[in-house]
Amino acid sequence: MARWPPTNSSEESHKKQVTNVLRQITRLIKALNSDVAPEQISLAVSFAMIVGLTPFWSLHNLVVLFLVMILRVNIAAFFAVVGLFSLLAYLLDPVFHQFGYSLLRLDALNSVWTSMYNSTIWRIENFNNTIVMGSLVFSLLSFVPVYLMSLWAIKRYREQFMVWVEKLKLTRFLKIQGLASTIGPHIK
Amino acid sequence: MKNWIRWKGLFGFAITVLLLALFFVLFIDGIIKINIESAASRIVGAKVELDSADFHFYPLAMELGRLQVTDPQRPMRNIVEIQKVSFNLDGLNLLRRKILINEMQVDGVRFDTPRRSSGALSQAGHAAGTRASEKAKEKSGRLPDIRIPDADKILAREDLTILKQAEDLKKNIGESQKKWEAMRKKLPTKGRIDEYGKRLEKIRKINVRDIGQLASAVKELNQLERDIKADLANVDRSRKQIKQDLQKLDIQVKALKDSPQQELRRLLDKYSLSDDRLGNISELLFGNRAKKYVTIALAWYKKLEPLLAYVDIASEQPQPRQRGRGVDVRFREFNPSPDFLAREIRASIDTRAGSFSGKILNLTNEQNLIRKPLTLNFAGQNLPGIDSLHVAGTFNRIDPAEAKDRLKLSMKNYRLTEYTLLDSVDSSLSLDRAKADIRLDAQRINKNIMADFKVYIHAIEYNTRDSENELASMFLSSIRNSREFRVDASLQGTLESYTVRISSDMDERLKANMKKYMDTRLAGFRKELKEKINRQVGKSVNEVNLQYANLQSEVEKEISARRNELQKQLKSVEAEIRKKEKQATGKARDKLEKNIKGLLDKYK
Known part of the structure; x- marks a missing residue:
């Protein structure tokens, strides 16, 4: 029997994406509103930036994952922010490609790249890919500034906006939505 | 943050890595199969299908079962079908993203085999392929008639x-x-x-005795001759x-x-x-x-x-790239080796005329690195359909520009x-x-x-x-x-x-x-x-x-x-001229002798 209104696969995947984003935001709000140390959340944001902006199946992401696990980083915030940075990565793809390409073609660094190119571990890392190089260097350079900025932002948020945000209907809605999307499939 | 280290996370990481490894072990065959099919289909322009892909970790080897390559012009036929492809891999180089194969065995190569379903990549491709095959079946024109x-x-x-x-x-x-x-x-x-x-x-x-008349006759005859x-x-x-x-x-x-x-x-x-x-x-x-x-x-x-x-993608002109994929820039290698090399491929080919086998050596897209051309050599003797068959080829790109x-x-x-x-x-x-x-x-x-x-x-x-x-x-x-x-x-x-x-x-x-x-x-x-x-x-x-x-x-x-008459007349005139001239000359001589004699007698 035909459904009304008619849906197609792209419409469904779009809905799925929106739900995903909402879930990430809910998680982030939860983490922000909890009593987790702001440093743990900011570090999660910085690490999530690396994983989110660079190609996921890269060797360096294993190192980041190791650090996220071993250090007291807020894992919920980490996974929430990875999703958001992944979206950003898609938008910044041409920039990363150009940035990586110009770095890899830089004469001054040629000998460095050449010796790295001849090392197996770096070849596994696929450093010579323009997107990997561009996004990794960009996220490493942004690591500390992002950490400091997010730390400052979290503190400011908790001091000035947390109570107000808690009261917002949107927050309640997101919480319900997040809960529904998490437990909904299981209830069914 | 009082304590930065979370020791339990170590277990979490280990479990995550183990799960990832397990995922690879369980699904690597499928991943390889999908990758081979999609890459080859893109090159051929029609479906390339594999029945199976078995990846062995130790020793590092690969076995592909029933590879079908659709003929883009006839989507219901395979241009080539290979029963089994097996080869070993160089593990270290594989980590370096290089596929180096020492020996590859290709069994049961058959050409132009039927397919159960269309191998066109799209409906339009299927329709175009069907149209092409129908066109090929059309009968040729008439022979001239008497x-x-x-x-x-x-x-x-x-x-x-x-x-x-x-x-x-x-x-x-x-x-x-x-x-x-x-x-x-x-x-x-x-x-x-x-x-x-x-x-x-x-x-x-x-009167021929009169010298005066003779002289005037000669004159007249000359005039007659001229006329x-x-x-x-x-x-x-x-x-x-x-x-x-x-x-x-x-x-x-x-x-x-x-x-x-x-x-x-x-x-x-x-x-x-x-x-x-x-x-x-x-x-x-x-x-x-x-x-x-x-x-x-x-x-x-x-x-x-x-x-x-090999086409150098990091050459002067950046190549068109897929979003999210980037471009791999190449650098000088200390011990250069190609990205892909199959040193020896042993293949057996099954045709309606019989089976024969042969070797392909040095299949690579970077012959300049191994300094050897691709060669192939296939031979068959006393096949059911052929007494003897020999195929030999050399494909030389040692200098990529030539x-x-x-x-x-x-x-x-x-x-x-x-x-x-x-x-x-x-x-x-x-x-x-x-x-x-x-x-x-x-x-x-x-x-x-x-x-x-x-x-x-x-x-x-x-x-x-x-x-x-x-x-x-x-x-x-x-x-x-x-x-x-x-x-x-x-x-x-x-x-x-x-x-x-x-x-x-x-x-x-x-x-x-x-x-x-x-x-x-x-x-x-x-x-x-x-x-x-x-x-x-x-x-x-x-x-x-x-x-x-x-x-x-x-x-x-x-x-x-007219000519004969005139000729005749001319001859007569010419004869008369000669005659008259002779007569006139004789008469003149006689007269001269007579005059001289008279003068001599006078002086005596």
Whole structure:
């Protein structure tokens, strides 16, 4: 029997994406509103930036994952922010490609790249890919500034906006939505 | 943050890594299968499917089961199907993203196999492929036919050029006649010539003792001689002039005499009854097929060419890239090795004619690194369908800027069964059974390609379907009479623009047979048409002939008669001059002697 209104696969995947984003935001709000140390959340944001902006199946992401696990980083915030940075990565793809390409073609660094190119571990890392190089260097350079900025932002948020945000209907809605999307499939 | 380290996270990390590893172990076969299928499909332009892909970690090896490569032009057929491909891998280099294979075994290679489902990548591709196969099945056109027309109808329809030619010639002869008449009026008349005779007679009658009369006679005779000579010159001039006209007319009259034959030939050509109509039989029988094979072969050569030569994606011009993929920039390697290299591929090929095997060495897209060209060598002996087969090739890209490729193929006694040579609307011809000796030598040097293909087909048993088309029947029966023929084909040009030439000894044989047949078959018609043409134009031609002959004889007669008369008169005058001069000289001498004698006597 035909459904009304008619849906197609792209419409469904779009809905799925929106739900995903909402879930990430809910998680982030939860983490922000909890009593987790702001440093743990900011570090999660910085690490999530690396994983989110660079190609996921890269060797360096294993190192980041190791650090996220071993250090007291807020894992919920980490996974929430990875999703958001992944979206950003898609938008910044041409920039990363150009940035990586110009770095890899830089004469001054040629000998460095050449010796790295001849090392197996770096070849596994696929450093010579323009997107990997561009996004990794960009996220490493942004690591500390992002950490400091997010730390400052979290503190400011908790001091000035947390109570107000808690009261917002949107927050309640997101919480319900997040809960529904998490437990909904299981209830069914 | 009092304590930065979370020791439990170590377990979490270990479990995550283990789960990832497990995922790879469990699903790597599927991942490889999907990757191979999608990459190969993109290259081929049609579905490439694998039944299975088994990746072995120790020793590092791979086994691919039933690889099917769809023919993009015929989505329900595979261009090639391979039962099994197995090879070992160099683990360390694999981590460096290099696929180095020492030995690869390729079993059960078969060409042109059927598919259960369409291998087109899209519905449009399937439709296009189906259309292409249907088009290929379409029957070729008709063979030329003999239809003997009615000679009377042809002549009624045709304006015979010969009649106009005769009319024109009659006019020309008439003009020459008029010219001759005018000329004749200026010629010396009989009276004038007789007058010369009378003048001579009168001079002869003078008193020869009178020296004075003798002297004046000589003077008159000289005048007479001059007058006759002037008339003779006039006659000769007129003769020369009219002879030029007559020569022109003679050529035209001779052409007119040949015209009925030419008219007959023209009409036979026009109504397609001449004996050189079959043209190049080889083109008719093999042309389309040869061009089709060449097109397919070159299309695949172009598709597979990237496997022979590496394209530097980090060159001056950045290559178009997929979003999210980036571009891999290459750097100098301390120990350079290609990204892909299969040092030795052993393959066994199954065809309807039998199975044979061979080796491909140094398959890589970076020959410049290994300094060796790709070579292939396949051979088979005493196969069910071929006595011997040998394929050898070299594809040299050691210098990536230069391409030097060569492929040689030879087959001895390749058994052909039910091989269709011609399938036209009104007749068909196939080799029910035959044997073929085939030789192919194809080369590429940089942009230029050339190929030489020779096939000797012998021990032929035909299967033909005749029709009412008389010429087609003759054509087929002519072919049926020969139990062997040779076909030579050559290709020259570039990959983008080339020409294919085909010839066969069948051409000359068929033409000879055709001539013989046409001569017998059309003898009656030709005779009838010839007679009718002659009848229709004969009167005009005869009239012209007669008119010309009359003019010619009249001219000859008149000129000769006058000339002879004048010559005769001239001779008489010349003789009389000599005589009179002698007499005058004698008389003068006598008179002088007499005078001298008188003077001497006087002084004595």
